[in-house]
Amino acid sequence: MPATLLATRASSDTSAERFLLTALRMTGAERLVALYASDMPTGFSWSRGVTPQVIAWVMQGVERLGFDDVYRSGNEVQHxxxxxLTGQVPAATRRWFRGRFPDRVRLGCVKRADAMLTFRLGDHEPVSGFVGDDTFRVYRAYGDDVDEVGV
Structure with a gap:
């Protein structure tokens, strides 16, 4: 019996772990852009146990748009x-935002899902590393790694 307790099990769900790491390394704005592009239902309401499904929708959005677009659009959303907040949105930026997110109801639903996902991911310690796809990657540093990244 002790041998079975000490035996290592092969991880059968490495994609779920990889998805979690990717979602942890993404910014909230990047997750918002990806969720908006995903198949997440517009009437989605958070409930217990849906965190893996929301992470899967984030990954689906990244696959659809490509991480380059998610990254750049996430920066624009943050901007x-x-x-x-300062009441200084230029007309061109407002037009870009409304063109990128034309459905206000869906945007509100996505914002709530992104906020809850951010809250749920708060239980996990972020891990430094690359995030992105084969065409575009960004290194995100957290904790003690922040001061070791060259500029």
Whole structure:
């Protein structure tokens, strides 16, 4: 019996672990862009046990758009949010945002899902590493790794 307790099991769900690491390394704005592009239902409401499904939708959105687009659009969404808080959104930026997210109801649903996912991912310690796909990758550093990354 002790041998079975000490035996290592092969991880059968490495894709779920990889998806979790990717979602942890993405910014909230990047996850928002990916969720909007995914098959997540517009009437989605968070409930117990849906975190893996939401992470799968994030990954689906990244696959559809490519990480390059998710990354750049995420930066634009963050920039728009800062400008909106200060009341200084230029007309061109407002048009870009409304063109990127035309369905306001879906955007509200995606924002709530992204906020809950951010809350749920708060239980996990972020791990430094690359995030992206074969065409575009970004290194995200957390904790003690932040000061070791060359600029």
């Amino acid at each position: 728009y949010g800062v400008l909106r």
